[in-house]
């Protein structure tokens with residue numbers, strides 16, 4: 001399977017700051033601190049890592065070294081007006097690679113720079129609601145009234161977090177502690193329909209709206225960009241490996257293991273009756289044979305795997321998945337939180353969130 005490979009890394013740092021380009025009464029004018037997270041991803045030059053399979057380790061090490069320059073510092077001593085956006089741009093300059101960069105100061109907000117360097121502020125909102133899917137086959141568990149702790153992730157370029165909050169407030173009032181099926185336009189409240197319903201209510205008041213991402217459970221969700229839907233389903237793999245192409249003496253050459261987060265991304269037209277692209281349950285069922293080839297196995301013993309680095313594994317998974325799920329067009333495989341590889345088909349680079 002061909003596809004384009006991106007690598008990703010993440011790092012954290014603890015730091016203090018004060019901001020002045022905020023409204024007069026804004027709490028960020030006070031000296032305050034955060035546990036920041038920074039994430040990078042992108043296509044790396046061919047031999048950048050020194051050997052195939054060394055990319056994740058080197059990118060993680062380099063990002064961690066850059067983040068260490070800010071750790072336990074007063075950021076205003078390093079960067080003027082150290083907002084999330086300006087921090088992301090500082091990291092972009094320091095890394096010196098064509099990477100997308102995201103910085104979050106809190107668990108529910110941050111700024112992502114897209115491939116064109118445009119800043120997208122994002123906020124993550126939680127709402128608790130009941131729903132049932134009226135068009136699923138008899139006996140499908142989602143035909144019964146049930147509920148979720150949903151989350152919505154809203155990306156908008158040229159917006160502030162306060163503008164996101166103002167645009168979200170009326171949506172929260174309608175969704176939180178309610179039954180979605182009782183809301184006009186949500187008679188069939190799948191993740192896909194919910195993401196476009198939220199889009200339709202926020203786009204008129206948020207001109208830079210870029211993505212609405214709905215997390216229905218911890219392992220699945222849908223993203224709408226005003227035109228298309230993308231869905232994903234997550235899997236956790238516990239596997240052993242050793243990299244054949246790592247240099248002598250490298251820990252990567254030793255027998256070791258990871259608890260991987262594997263994310264299958266799917267794109268398909270919306271089924272007008274079902275209100276979804278493909279049932280998450282069907283994704284899980286159809287992918288299960290591939291999952292069983294990987295989970296709790298020594299990956300380096302597979303004859304059809306050239307090596308077990310994240311990029312090679314992702315390509316292999318994409319090929320295997322598409323034999324059963326042709327709607328899969330992207331695979332993310334992370335060895336640790338935010339660190340791993342993405343392989344995607346087509347010309348369109350992965351959209352936000354990072």
Ligand SMILES: Nc1nc2c(c(=O)[nH]1)N=C([C@H](O)[C@H](O)COP(=O)(O)OP(=O)(O)OP(=O)(O)O)CN2
Pocket residue numbers: 133142189190191192216217218219220231276277278279280281284
């Ligand atoms: N494409 C969609 N498929 C499904 C949706 C949806 O909104 N879009 N919704 C459901 C159900 O609401 C269900 O609650 C969530 O799906 P599912 O992944 O099956 O539920 P789990 O996360 O509990 O599954 P795991 O067994 O934990 O993986 C069904 N399909």
